[in-house]
Amino acid sequence: MNKYLKIFKNGVIDENPTFVLLLGMCPTLGTTASAFNGLSMGLATTAVLILSNLIISLIKNLVPDKVRIPSYIVVIASLVTILQMVIKAYAPEVDKSLGLFIPLIVVNCIILGRAEAYAAKNGPVESIFDGIGIGIGFSLALTLLGAVREFLGAGAIFGVTLQGENYGMLLFVLAPGAFLALGYLIAIVNQLRSKK
Amino acid sequence: MEYILIFITAIFVNNIVLSQFLGICPFLGVSKKVSTASGMGLAVTFVLTLATIVTYLIQKFVLDPNGLAYLQTIAFILVIAALVQMVEIILKKVSPSLYQALGVFLPLITTNCCILGVAILVIQKDYNLLQGVVYAVSTALGFYLAMVIFAGLREQLSMTKVPKAMDGMPIALVTAALLSMAFMGFSGVDGGLKILFGLD
Secondary structure, eight states, rough: OHHHHHHHHIIIIITTTTTOOOHHHHHHTOOOHHHHHHHHHHHHHHHHHHHHHHHHHHHHHTTGGGGHHHHHHHHHHHHHHHHHHHHHHHOHHHHHHHHGTTTTGGGGGHHHHHIIIIIIIHHHHHHHHHHHHHHHHHHHHHHHHHHHHHHHHSSSEEEEEEEEOOOOOOOSSSHHHHHHHHHHHHHHHHHHHHHO | OHHHHHHHIIIIIITTTTTTOOOOHHHHHHHHHHHHHHHHHHHHHHHHHHHHHHHHHIIIIITTTOOOGHHHHHHHHHHHHHHHHHHHHHHHHHHHHHHHHHGGGGHHTTTTTTHHHHHHHHHHHOHHHHHHHHHHHHHHHHHHHHHHHHHHHHHHHSOEEEEOTTTTHHHHHHHHHHHHHHTTTTTTTTHHHHHHHOOO
């Protein structure tokens, strides 16, 4: 049990994909105009990551080394297609707000990176836990960034208004705010890590 | 006129990197020097244009007639991966000097989300082939422009002293924020052009 907890903690804190590894920046910046959008993107990626880690760790011995990467991409693309259909059917409003970024989960470097760096070398159970850990780390980071941007930009978090009606630094909801908020969040994380 | 509108909108108003957040990985990853940034920009321009043409033809002549539109994501990413590999092989044979310049960047391009993103956007926006190509070329030029400006800024930045926690990625992101803010100055230009060209 302890071993799995360690894999999990590694994904959430030590190797947090957004704040430490700096992977998957496109969805991180593109879908975090609000906390809810960030959370749904994080969860969608987590679902694909867990399943792709599981499948790849199961098929790793069947796939010849030379066609490894293309095969992994096909697995990931199939999972993303399934996810896209599920989201369209059950959560059309999420589909609308994330839009193009759902099919683009295919080219999220976190997923291929974990497949290559972890699932291709470890057993299925460890790989699932790694997927959960990294996925939750990514979701937390996206939700945090989304919450910061939504709070500063629209005075709300998860749609709950916390500031006065007329409040709003529109900049944080728009493109520059994404770069700015993420830059400062990474700087804060760096500062905390160097203190440790 | 319509093509000029697509051209200007894609480069300045809806810049692929600074306002649509596609292709952020190479934008942040290979922008430490102007020369590498420009190499990456050229490689993307080349592949993006080719990929858009090929994926457009596949969508219209293979996927749509057979009712396979749901296979779009899988088909596109496979086509892009194969295309990148092919470009690499052909360049190696035909133009070793160009291969030398772009070679290192080509494998990275498969997972560059702006290629897949633009391929899907062209279908979503319901462009015809010519509009799609103009859109792809101008998007790629927008990418090139953003890359080179940003790399220039980072070259200057590497000579300044920044607080330790801000060193590296954080200060680069803040710089990107300022650049993105500068590009926001173009917003509304597309609307003005539409009126000017009488397309509204």
